[in-house]
Amino acid sequence: MTEVSHDPITLEIIQNSLQATADEMFAAMRKTAMSSIIYEVLDMGTGILDAEGELASSGAGIPGFIGVLDKSVKVLVKKFDKPGDIEPGDVFITNDPYYGGVTHLNDLVVAMPVFADGKLIAWTANIAHNSDVGGKSPGSLSADATEIFQEGLRLPAIKMISKGEPIPGIFDIIMVNSRMPDFIEGDLWAAIASVRIGAKRLVELATKYGIATFETAMRDFMNFGEQVSLKALADLPHGTFEMTEEQDDGRFFNVKVTISDTEFTVDLRDNPDQDNGPFNAGHDDTLVSTQVIFKALTSPHSPANGGSFRPLKLLTKEGTLFHAKEPAAVGFYYEVGIRVYDLIWRCLAPHMPEKLPAGHFASIAGTFIGGIHPDTGRQYTIIEPQIGGWGAAFGRDGNSAIFSGVHGETYNCPAEISEARNGLTIDRLELCTDPGGEGEFTGGRGIRLDYRIRRDNSFLTLGYTRSRIAPWSIAGGHEGSQNYALVMRKDGTSERFAFGSGIRVDKDDVIRIITGAGGGVGDPKKRDPEKVRDDVRNGYLTAERAATVYGVTI
């Protein structure tokens, strides 16, 4: 079949197959990855892009990676613009936000051009967090980095496989720059297998239906994404909304959101200068964070593709922390990103109460613990985001202990596996019942997680926000509670952290992770007394606080 078909059923079948292919790429990568951050946390995403790099379909574990790959591939298309630059069997890599890498150096983006009948018809690509890409600290993130050079090996959008053959030296360079060369090699091959499987499927599709029909289906799919977003915009309140919010460090962030029938404009120009440390994001990443909340607001259940985001406009000022200039350090970009996401959410919540619940713990709460496994003698590194409490909504209590808004189909690591793999002991993983989030509808609870270290000279690195300023509430509910870590030494002393890198911990020290409760909704005095009694019976609330906060005597 070579003629172009515009039969809507055929187009739909191709579109379903694009989605199935992105999902298959995702499954293949998940199953073969070496690092738990990929296979368990699913800190990864896969995508199919058209020849120009527009996102046609995505498979992702986390919403924060949905809109990354188009930006990477567009940089590749621009850089490799001469005949013969891009050939069948080639595979490209980038990890540098100043060269299409979008996020930070740990995230390796692997992309493969797809050819049918000698014509470039699409790209398959994926992104995943790799455990260590060099730099000054183990795990590559350091809270005191001041330049990107300190954060690891920079791969500025380069070819790594040419016509199916690895280019000599590239893998060697990548591996020798990592503290965990076996992991990075395994994870990279998992990524390559994933783009290859995807490319194979796309060639089959294009061959079966014809290249022109295949391309029409991709275009049509993106137009569909745009229509869905436009329809949703029409139903949102229109106008300009503004929010300024104090941060943990005393700075203030500002956003102005303007919604019309055709555009959703986010203006972040009035914000602090870029940071001297690693608390910065590139423009592309700020755009991704904006896209995540935009999608949640407009069409959480329809496919996300390039068309979905066409009505979204982002305004930033170069040199601010939402649009950092090279060579700013960007290791903790994701905490900047979730601040943008939460700021827009908070800005709009009062204007669309049925769509937006109260604030959640809103931090990736990235926790890095490493050292030598006391039983195997091998190096281990835990890289984990944490779960926490979500805000209440009108009519229901918030969820307890789930991942933040920019994570999604992410799984925490079972204690039984963590103890075997990492050689530490998990004393407890339970819901944290500290005060916070009270209301007619209560915020969900965060967690209390204790890691007991089994060998001297291990380390902790972390970077949490919402550690001073608590998750926000709605309509008279109480604010949620803060995210932080306590390092409880075996001598009985204890120290509280939100940011830190390479903090030394020794045998029998306990690292206690506390994540916040989500914000409450409504006056606690209006809560159904039966629910208050249930809360007390279940140990979520003390009888004393039931009386003082809710006015219910047990």
Place this chain on the structure above:
Amino acid sequence: MSGKTIRVATDVGGTFTDLVCFETDHATGEARIVTAKSDTTPPNFEQGVLNVLEKGGVDPKSIDFLAHGTTVVINALTERKGVKVGLITTEGFRDSIEIARGNRPDFFNLHYVKPEPFVPRYLRREVGGRLSYKGEEMRPLDLSALPAIVADFKADGVQAVAVSFLHSYADPSHEERTLAELKRLWPEVATVASHQITREWREYERTNTAVLSAYVQPTAERYLTRLKDGVTGKGFAGSLYIMQSNCGVDTLDSVSKIPITMVESGPASGFWGAAELGKLIGEKNVLALDIGGTTAKCSLIENGQVKIMTDYWIERNQTSAGYPIMVPVVDLVEIGNGGGSIAWVDNFSKLHVGPQSAGAMPGPAAYGRGGTKATTTDANLWLGRINRDYFCGGDVIADMKATETALTELGEKLGTSADDVARGIVRIANNNMVNALKLVSLNRGHDPRDFTLVAFGGGGAMHAVALGQELGVKKVVIPAGASVFSAWGMMMSDLRRDYFVTKLADLKTGAGAVIEGLFAETEALALKQFGAESIGADKVKFLRYGKFRYQNQEHTTEVLVGSDISDAKLAEIEAAFHETYEREYTYRLKAPVELVGIHVVASAEVGKLTMQEKPKSATPASAAVKGTRKVDYALEGIHDATIYDGTKLEPGMAFSGPAVIEDPGTTVVIHPGNRVEIDGFGNIHIHIKA
């Protein structure tokens, strides 16, 4: 002996209780087959079983082998009709079933609601004591709080108690001692400990499994007891076996202890049937497809073996994290596409099929029971694929007016004709099912061209050829009696138990003895359990699988390994792993390989059916022709198809498409160019290219 063996399978479903009876004459090998159907009779399900036996004219006294399948467990779970459960865990981990894994599959939805745990927090209690991941005791078990816990549970009306401790997969002794003390303090309560169900790691999954097992235990036990009493009360003195989710049957006593293993027994018997059918007709690689009213399920059978896994979840979908049940379940993919799936047009003029189903009430528009929505069945009727004058085997008069109205309504939204809508529905439904079949085949490194598609269930035969053509399978086989195929599968089942044990071991010198020891220990346990049911060691067959991975990976690849494992055999095992891994994932690594656990399949034949092949008939296929009618084959156009009466087809008959075979339970759609042959067992073989 009467010179006959009578084997009966009964299957209790939500609406009907089915019966299949094979009466085999020892002298001639001839089998007389009886099928019957009667209403399911909740809550006294045994009554429905007795009714259907009576209806089929089967005297319980005469039955030698009775296999029984039931949806009682899955229904108790999904309808939340279990009992109040108390949970006892390791200190610091009582919230495990509420925290779960923290995932949000519906990740853009800010109003996602996390599944609620089956045990509220006040009924989740902790006791002291701790093991390491190696099973070493770090702190001794402290049961001093147990009497108070029992008192509270009693006061709160708890009827079943689940116990789950950290690392009990490595050493169950703390759980065993807690169970013993519980039984001493509270003899009448139902109890279960996580290690009794599985010896694999992951505390949330294992704990939740124990909780759900406890939740259904009193209900299931009562059900099984009444079933046994019911049939023995009517004189049944043969062996009674219960269908399991791992494609085997098990004894009633064994199932009563851990009833959760019945959870997916329905689909399991069909897939086992497909594997057995494959062996019978010399096709060891089978893609099995079961299309019912609401869903389609598929599974891949390689080299005659079904794949059994312990990664099973209920209520898990794109909008919910669901609940894990870590028991051996046949590896299957299920999608919301069946005969009753509703076709609909979204706000953007896109046509979709399912996952909403019209169910039995009101059913497809053509049922004439007030259904106004077009379903896949309506589309098949409209296109002439289903005979409008022989709808549901002639039991229902097809309301074609209602079908036309429903299709036209969709057509108006799409700006097209009812014909085009019907074709669109069939194509989209087929595409959904093809994607599901790809998930179990292509996505796992299998080439469909090496497989035979075996399709059954009410709707399997209608779509099978189109799917087979799309996938490029070797051929399509529709089994004789496709609509009661699951019950047949039950009669072909062995007494089977799958044992999964987590244990880490690097493949290096010394590992051979460790691995052999682990297998030997597990096999000894299996023999002991079979022995307790009077099944001798000589009757038990073992299959040994190792679960391997490259060091530091998480997901494992199962590799069949031989007996008497020693260090000398490690290289061979490692090579087999590399090969299996590369086939599935396109590459291999130089990284060290480690064992993460084992999977032992222990099975014993318990008098399953032996099929007798019939000689070819001299009657030509034309004797079975009912007539011709126009059939719309969607992409292949409209053709005059020859209609065959399925009940008149005999071994050796052969003909070509376009054709349709109709029997009371099934409609087989044969496309133009297909070549059809009936084998000696009455199965329909469809060769896709003539």
